[in-house]
Amino acid sequence: MDSIGNTVMTDGELDQFIDHVRLETGINLDTSKRYLLESRLGPILQQFSMNYSELLRSVVIGGSIENQALISAITTNETYFFRDEHPFNLLKYKLIPDFLRNNQNAVVRIASAACSSGQEAYSIAMVLKETLFDLTERSVQVQAFDISDDIVTAASKGQYSKFEVERGLSEEKIHRYFDCVEDRYQVKAELCSIVSFSKQNILKPAGMMGKYNIIFCRNVVNYFGLKDRALLFDNLADMLLPEGVLVIGATEFINDQTGNFVKKSDKGSVYYEKID
Numbered sequence: 001m002d003s004i005g006n007t008v009m010t011d012g013e014l015d016q017f018i019d020h021v022r023l024e025t026g027i028n029l030d031t032s033k034r035y036l037l038e039s040r041l042g043p044i045l046q047q048f049s050m051n052y053s054e055l056l057r058s059v060v061i062g063g064s065i066e067n068q069a070l071i072s073a074i075t076t077n078e079t080y081f082f083r084d085e086h087p088f089n090l091l092k093y094k095l096i097p098d099f100l101r102n103n104q105n106a107v108v109r110i111a112s113a114a115c116s117s118g119q120e121a122y123s124i125a126m127v128l129k130e131t132l133f134d135l136t137e138r139s140v141q142v143q144a145f146d147i148s149d150d151i152v153t154a155a156s157k158g159q160y161s162k163f164e165v166e167r168g169l170s171e172e173k174i175h176r177y178f179d180c181v182e183d184r185y186q187v188k189a190e191l192c193s194i195v196s197f198s199k200q201n202i203l204k205p206a207g208m209m210g211k212y213n214i215i216f217c218r219n220v221v222n223y224f225g226l227k228d229r230a231l232l233f234d235n236l237a238d239m240l241l242p243e244g245v246l247v248i249g250a251t252e253f254i255n256d257q258t259g260n261f262v263k264k265s266d267k268g269s270v271y272y273e274k275i276d
């Protein structure tokens, strides 16, 4: 038993949890992450009154509530509005104007893959509002997804704390895009009307909805091992429409052995154009 009464995780259980997390999410933990696993799984053991071996039995079934709790506990959800700024300038001053010039009446479909609590998707919606002005005038959709049930539920409410809105948004933007409800900030209905959230594993895209002109998939691939990185980029290429564009995180890169993308840069941001 450890100091809070949980049984100690054996080396065999540690290996099995690591394998399970990789198979379920792509997240590549190694045995040096024992402390991280123990500290994140401890509350789950207590919540379900289980020991590690009972939890293992339950999570490998997949689809169980214990498995969802494990995925929510293991994933890192750090995000904020207009994170890294440059990709949103790229969207506003290059990608959307180019798209509108070449496709006058087409639907604009943008995905926020691995969206966490939704700040990226709503930032994209704010950029759309600032480039298109009237969001009802043409068909625009931002579809956001994440593997964690809890985070998708939180994101779809569109409600944030003062601390969260102040991370990345000016006073003026907060005022323009949120209604103040008691001590929470609610994203205005006009933006919510073009953003939808769903649970989706980006490594298992069977249920993906349609195809996209632009995909933001940022700050997730670095958690994956080499094989899952290649799988992810193949999936993302499949999800893009011809001439579609992929934007990944500032510290991420595509070592593109697959030949799916050509690397470009503009407005201080790297992006990848699909090769058809």
Ligand SMILES: C[S@@+](CC[C@H](N)C(=O)[O-])C[C@H]1O[C@@H](n2cnc3c(N)ncnc32)[C@H](O)[C@@H]1O
Pocket: 024, 025, 026, 027, 075, 076, 077, 078, 079, 080, 083, 113, 114, 115, 116, 117, 120, 145, 146, 147, 148, 151, 200, 201, 202, 203, 217, 218, 219, 220, 249
């Ligand atoms: C660090 S956040 C990045 C959020 C946002 N894209 C950003 O850049 O601010 C990483 C997110 O990836 C999600 N994630 C991890 N593995 C995933 C998978 N296989 N499929 C979908 N989402 C995944 C996590 O749940 C987490 O919310």
